[in-house]
Amino acid sequence: MPPIHPDQRVAVLADARNLYHSSHSVYSRNVDYASLLEAAVYDRKLVRAIAYVVRAHAPEEETFFEALEDIGFETKIKELKTYSDGTKKADWDVGLSLDAVTLGRHVDAVVLCTGDGDFSRLCSHLRHEGTRVEVMGFRQSTATELIEAADSFVDLSERTDRFLL
Incomplete structure (x- = not known):
């Protein structure tokens, strides 16, 4: 795969629930x-940043969603479902x-901010394309198969001093 360079178009997809x-x-x-x-874009051209969040009707939730939008993320919100059991x-x-x-058809790089191993097949597909x-992701909670399926892993x-509040 090509190295990172300033002309690359990038999409950043953040699995907020997994990161939380x-x-x-x-x-x-x-x-x-x-x-x-900022680290995901890495001086490249941001095409789209999406944070995938879940509305659980918790305190401060709407403030968090608004903060994500102020930072530059588009938020996609799904309602938490409670089943009869x-x-x-x-x-x-x-x-x-x-x-x-x-998005993979319109950008040079997709940055997945997650540790969920379910996305390893997605990585393989995108790379094939x-x-x-x-x-x-956080190494302790990132699936090995996801790391191995990607071109790079951060x-x-x-850098907890940088990536944690």
Whole structure:
């Protein structure tokens, strides 16, 4: 795959729920999305930045969504579903994957900000189509198969001073 250069067009797709759970389980801290976006773009041409979030009707949730938009992310919001047996579910795997495949045709690189191994097949597909795939996540909670499927991996744990609030 080609190296990173300033003329590359890039799309940044952030799995906010995965990043939240990873940063809280390991560090009990929040992700600095401004620093995340800046590092993901890396002096290239940002085409689109999307944060995939779940509305769970928690305090400060709307403030967080607005902050993401102020930083430069478009937010895609899914409602948390509660099933009759009490289980709760809301994930963006299909939506994020469809956006990545669609955007992959219009950019040189897709940056996936997640540790979810379910996206390893997506990485392989995008790379096969000629799109560079970069993954940013916390090593302790990033699936090995996702790291191996990407062109590059940025371990957010190596720079907690930059990537955590």
